[in-house]
Amino acid sequence: MNFDDFSSLVRARRTNLMIDRERDVEPTVVQQLCELATWAPNHKLTWPWLFAEVRGDARLRLGSVCADVMSAQGEPEARVAKTRGKFSRSPVVLVVGSEVGDSQLRTEENRDAVSAAVQTLLLGATALGMASFWSSCPKGANDAVASFCDFPTDTTVVAMVYLGWPTDIPKGFDRPAPRITRLG
Numbered sequence: 684m685n686f687d688d689f690s691s692l693v694r695a696r697r698t699n700l701m702i703d704r705e706r707d708v709e710p711t712v713v714q715q716l717c718e719l720a721t722w723a724p725n726h727k728l729t730w731p732w733l734f735a736e737v738r739g740d741a742r743l744r745l746g747s748v749c750a751d752v753m754s755a756q757g758e759p760e761a762r763v764a765k766t767r768g769k770f771s772r773s774p775v776v777l778v779v780g781s782e783v784g785d786s787q788l789r790t791e792e793n794r795d796a797v798s799a800a801v802q803t804l805l806l807g808a809t810a811l812g813m814a815s816f817w818s819s820c821p822k823g824a825n826d827a828v829a830s831f832c833d834f835p836t837d838t839t840v841v842a843m844v845y846l847g848w849p850t851d852i853p854k855g856f857d858r859p860a861p862r863i864t865r866l867g
C-alpha cells in the first residue's frame with residue numbers, strides 16, 4: 684500500500700451509525716478486527732486490551748446496565764429510556780477495555796495503547812466496507828459495564844464500538860491544519 688492509498692483509507696473512516704440492523708456481522712470478522720487491533724504500539728508489551736463482543740439480547744442487557752446507573756444518578760427519564768435500547772442500533776457492539784497497570788504511568792500508557800488499538804480496529808472495519816462508531820461509556824457506568832463484560836476489576840472502558848454494514852455514509856469534513864512547532 685502506498686501513502687495515497689493509506690491516506691484515502693484514513694480519510695474514509697467516518698463515525699457512522701447508519702447501520703443495517705438486520706445484516707449480521709460474522710464472528711470471524713470481529714475476530715479478524717480484534718486481532719488487527721493488537722498490532723497497535725504498546726509500551727512494555729502489557730497487552731492491555733480486552734474485548735467483549737455483544738450481540739443479540741446481550742445488547743439490551745448492556746443497555747439496561749448503563750440505564751440503571753444513569754437512573755440511579757438521577758438522569759432525565761427520557762435519556763435513561765433511550766440508553767436502554769441504544770445498543771440494538773447495530774448487530775454487534777464491541778466493548779474495548781484497558782487493563783490497569785502496576786503504576787499510574789503504566790495505566791495511562793495502557794490506555795494510550797488501547798486507544799491506538801481502537802483506531803486500528805476502526806480502520807480495519809473501514810477497509811472491509813463496514814460502518815463503525817466509537818462511543819464513550821456513559822458517565823458513571825464504567826465499573827458496571829466492565830463487570831458486565833467480565834473484565835478484571837479496575838479496567839477502564841475505552842470504547843463501545845458499534846459495528847455493522849452501512850446503509851449510508853456521512854459526508855466527511857475538513858480538519859483544521861495541524862499545529863506543528865518546528866524546532867532546529
Ligand SMILES: Cc1cc2nc3c(=O)[nH]c(=O)nc-3n(C[C@H](O)[C@H](O)[C@H](O)COP(=O)(O)O)c2cc1C
Nearest residue numbers: 696697698699816817818819820841842853855856
Ligand atoms: C474517545 C472518543 C470517544 C467518543 N465518544 C463519542 C460518543 O460518545 N458519542 C459520539 O457521538 N461520538 C463519539 N466519538 C466520535 C467523535 O464524535 C467523532 O470521531 C468526531 O465527531 C469526528 O467525526 P469522524 O470520526 O467521522 O471523523 C468519540 C470519539 C473518541 C475518540
